[in-house]
Amino acid sequence: MKRVKSEFPDVRIGGVDFSFPQLQNSRRYRPEFEMPVVQGDACEIPLKDNAYDVAFTLGVYMNIHPDKIGKAVDELIRVTGKYIIHIEWDQDWSTPELKEKRAFKTNIVSHNYKKLYESRGKKVLKFETYKDFGAKFHQRFRSASIETWEQFEGPEKYIFILIEV
Numbered sequence: 001m002k003r004v005k006s007e008f009p010d011v012r013i014g015g016v017d018f019s020f021p022q023l024q025n026s027r028r029y030r031p032e033f034e035m036p037v038v039q040g041d042a043c044e045i046p047l048k049d050n051a052y053d054v055a056f057t058l059g060v061y062m063n064i065h066p067d068k069i070g071k072a073v074d075e076l077i078r079v080t081g082k083y084i085i086h087i088e089w090d091q092d093w094s095t096p097e098l099k100e101k102r103a104f105k106t107n108i109v110s111h112n113y114k115k116l117y118e119s120r121g122k123k124v125l126k127f128e129t130y131k132d133f134g135a136k137f138h139q140r141f142r143s144a145s146i147e148t149w150e151q152f153e154g155p156e157k158y159i160f161i162l163i164e165v
Contacts, residue, residue, distance in 0.1 A: 050081040062089040130155040
């Protein structure tokens with residue numbers, strides 16, 4: 001969110017999370033700008049239709065059960081006016097080594113985001129894998145001196161997909 005605000009200072013940003021402690025952390029993490037947050041579930045987002053122009057998720061939808069992913073995608077479409085950006089786990093576009101390593105993380109689910117959106121008549125504007133952004137990812141990670149709470153797995157963990165709503 002910090003990067004979004006630095007590049008687009010006039011945009012309104014906000015957040016949704018089911019975890020009250022995470023919502024409290026978000027307020028402490030970036031006190032220099034206003035970011036309203038609300039407690040909610042991805043399958044029942046407590047926002048009005050088209051509440052935001054752009055929705056952004058990073059490693060969120062990989063925690064949603066396959067039986068509920070369609071509902072979560074429909075909700076994200078409902079509350080988003082223009083674009084959806086996902087940076088998420090997709091085992092089909094990862095390395096075989098990481099796919100095998102992550103097989104033991106039973107709370108992590110791979111979804112085919114491209115198929116999910118296209119089946120709803122949405123246009124995929126951009127789809128990239130670690131092969132497309134890996135070098136830039138590593139460069140930014142090193143230059144920013146980012147600290148993580150878990151062992152870093154690298155860009156092969158993610159796909160980047162931009163959807164026109």
